[in-house]
Amino acid sequence: MMKTLHKRMAGTFLVLLLAVFTISAISVLSVSAADNASRLVDGADLLSDSEESDLLYILDEISERQQVDIVVVTVDSTEGVPVGAYADDFYDYNGYGFGDGRDGILLLISMEERDWYISTCGYGITALTDAGREYISGKFVDDLSIGDYAAGFTRFAELCDDFITQANSGEPYDVGNLPQEAFGFAGNLVLAFAVAFIIALIVTGIMKGQLKTVCSQSAADDYMNKDSLHLTKNDDLFLYRNVDRREKKEDDNSGGSKTHTSSSGETHGGGGGKF
Amino acid sequence: MAAIQEYKCPCCGGAIAFDSTIQKMKCPFCDTEFKMETLASYDDELKNDQADDMSWQMASDGEWQADELRGLSAYACQSCGGEIACDENTAATSCPFCGNPVVLTGRFSGALRPDFVIPFKVNRRAAKEALKKHYEGKRLLPKVFKEQNHINEVKGIYVPFWLFDTGANVNMRYKATKVRTWSDSKYDYTETKFYLVSRSGELKFEKVPVDGSEKIPDDLMESLEPFHFSEAVDFQTSYLAGYLADKYDVDVEHSAERANERIRKSSEEAFRETVTGYTTVTKETGSIQLQNGKVTYALFPVWLLSTKWNGENYLFAMNGQTGKMVGDLPLDKAVYRKWLFGLTGAIGVALYAFLYLLWLL
Numbered sequence: 285m286m287k288t289l290h291k292r293m294a295g296t297f298l299v300l301l302l303a304v305f306t307i308s309a310i311s312v313l314s315v316s317a318a319d320n321a322s323r324l325v326d327g328a329d330l331l332s333d334s335e336e337s338d339l340l341y342i343l344d345e346i347s348e349r350q351q352v353d354i355v356v357v358t359v360d361s362t363e364g365v366p367v368g369a370y371a372d373d374f375y376d377y378n379g380y381g382f383g384d385g386r387d388g389i390l391l392l393i394s395m396e397e398r399d400w401y402i403s404t405c406g407y408g409i410t411a412l413t414d415a416g417r418e419y420i421s422g423k424f425v426d427d428l429s430i431g432d433y434a435a436g437f438t439r440f441a442e443l444c445d446d447f448i449t450q451a452n453s454g455e456p457y458d459v460g461n462l463p464q465e466a467f468g469f470a471g472n473l474v475l476a477f478a479v480a481f482i483i484a485l486i487v488t489g490i491m492k493g494q495l496k497t498v499c500s501q502s503a504a505d506d507y508m509n510k511d512s513l514h515l516t517k518n519d520d521l522f523l524y525r526n527v528d529r530r531e532k533k534e535d536d537n538s539g540g541s542k543t544h545t546s547s548s549g550e551t552h553g554g555g556g557g558k559f
Numbered sequence: 560m561a562a563i564q565e566y567k568c569p570c571c572g573g574a575i576a577f578d579s580t581i582q583k584m585k586c587p588f589c590d591t592e593f594k595m596e597t598l599a600s601y602d603d604e605l606k607n608d609q610a611d612d613m614s615w616q617m618a619s620d621g622e623w624q625a626d627e628l629r630g631l632s633a634y635a636c637q638s639c640g641g642e643i644a645c646d647e648n649t650a651a652t653s654c655p656f657c658g659n660p661v662v663l664t665g666r667f668s669g670a671l672r673p674d675f676v677i678p679f680k681v682n683r684r685a686a687k688e689a690l691k692k693h694y695e696g697k698r699l700l701p702k703v704f705k706e707q708n709h710i711n712e713v714k715g716i717y718v719p720f721w722l723f724d725t726g727a728n729v730n731m732r733y734k735a736t737k738v739r740t741w742s743d744s745k746y747d748y749t750e751t752k753f754y755l756v757s758r759s760g761e762l763k764f765e766k767v768p769v770d771g772s773e774k775i776p777d778d779l780m781e782s783l784e785p786f787h788f789s790e791a792v793d794f795q796t797s798y799l800a801g802y803l804a805d806k807y808d809v810d811v812e813h814s815a816e817r818a819n820e821r822i823r824k825s826s827e828e829a830f831r832e833t834v835t836g837y838t839t840v841t842k843e844t845g846s847i848q849l850q851n852g853k854v855t856y857a858l859f860p861v862w863l864l865s866t867k868w869n870g871e872n873y874l875f876a877m878n879g880q881t882g883k884m885v886g887d888l889p890l891d892k893a894v895y896r897k898w899l900f901g902l903t904g905a906i907g908v909a910l911y912a913f914l915y916l917l918w919l920l
Contacts, residue, residue: 464918467915467918472911472914472915473911475910475914476907476908476910476911476913476914477903477907477910477911479906479907479910480902480903480904480905480906480907480909480910481903481907483902483906484898484899484900484901484902484903484906485899487898487902488699488895488898488899488902491697491698491699491895491898492699492890492895494696494697494699495697495699495700495887495888495889495890496887496888497693497782497884497885497886497887498776498778498779498782498885498886498887499778499781499782500777500778500781500782501781501782501784501821502820502821502824503821503824503825503828504764504767504818504821504822504824504825505825505828506784506785507764507765507766507767507768507785508762508763508764508825508826508829509762509763509764509765510829512726512761512762512763513760513761513762513829513833514760514761514762515758515759515760515833516759516760516761517730517757517758517759517760518757518758518833519604519755519756519757519758520735520754520755520756520757521597521600521601521604521754521755521756521757522597522752522753522754523569523570523593523597523601523753523754523755524569524570524591524592524593524597524752524753525750525751525752525753526591526750526751526753527748527749527750527751528748528749528750528751529746529747529748530746530747530748530749531745531746531747532742532744532745532746532747
């Protein structure tokens, strides 16, 4: 009787132990706290159900593949908390991020003041530099402005995917190394011919000028006796002086990401604006 | 009782007051500070302003001798009203200004006798060569024009000029600034110092020429300049042999305006050049008084060719002393458009290819 009890206990223990091992093995592979928090939190209810599921599928797919959490959060209001701090805390307290570095990128939209904010953490800081963030925001904020949130968020997710892939190559997109724009065929055509027309105007203008040789003489320098110039008064009177003082502008073109520490002590990068 | 001296702020023009705490004059409007002496000198400068005086005296007293006039014939153009003279052995057939036939009207009369003449130095053959050269290398010139020209019609004509000699007293006043910039770790500084710069002095002008013929455009004659007066000689009718002569029909008063303009411009430029070492210089006021301004009358040598093309008259002129050739040529609009659009196309395609290459790299 006692034996069977022991056996049972040992069996249960073994099962438990195995379970713990399995869980910890899984968590070592991909400890993303997105296990308990979704990568899409549509608090402001900006997306339809089908848009939500589509977007979440994309976010999950990219996050798992890249091992970097891509999170989209919308809220009606940040309740007085600065949007940056709110985004950082949301990230920290919901336990987003892969691995020890808690790698991830979070986009927060607050409808009250129409703020957007991107908070980066761990590898996200490396992949999405300040210059890179500027570039990305130039691509998706317009969609947010016109109210096409699903398109904006999808665009954001895809760009994050590209940026992380680029960062994996060891050279993240940054100042002087941003993604190349597609060649604007029409725009460049107009530009080339506009410049060409101006050059042609100048060249033909010179040719036209050769035909004209008649012009008035405005001065009489040829008849001035240069040696006769004789100054009788030569006064330079100092009147007053003005000193203008201007604060130096800090030159910020060094690339990389500026970071700060959130309320939970985690290091974040990021920045935002209005849409 | 001492008179109360009121000063105006050189910076903003407001009435200025003495500030006892800084022991300086301080403008209550713009807060600029001045030394008392500075303001006194500034005020003196402002009081020195003088008015322009640009008057001339006719120095020419040339009277024609009776036998001189007898040797000259006068012709008139029925078309443009031009009047020319030539010696009796030279026959004029067409108007040098418009190309139409002229008629003999009798003996030359009236008007002043020229004081000086610069004889022709460049001959007819050289004039024709110069005209041919004048057409060369000009791509927009109508082809027909090159073929149709009647280069043989070129005529040597003595053009009447008024010559203005004068000494000029010039007073100029400028506002000038010196700008200096420097920086420390936090700020960039720009210091602007304001100065009142006064210049007075004398300057001489010799034989400033103004075209005295109404038939010949002033700008055409001014384009022919300079004529070197050092080669001028006292007038003799014998110099007219083989050439035509125009007589003046613009009087001295009228011509003096043009001379004054040019003398003023040159004086101002010459004085402006004496103001150096400043970042900016702005002229405030200036005046010119002429001294011993006198006017003489002279004939200058010019080769003229008048050509009609597409109903318009084109007048070419060459300096008979230096050989300088001038004259506006017509523009072939069709050729111009061809060049404009051809160049736009060629450069446009090249630029587009260049932009694409730039993008690929």
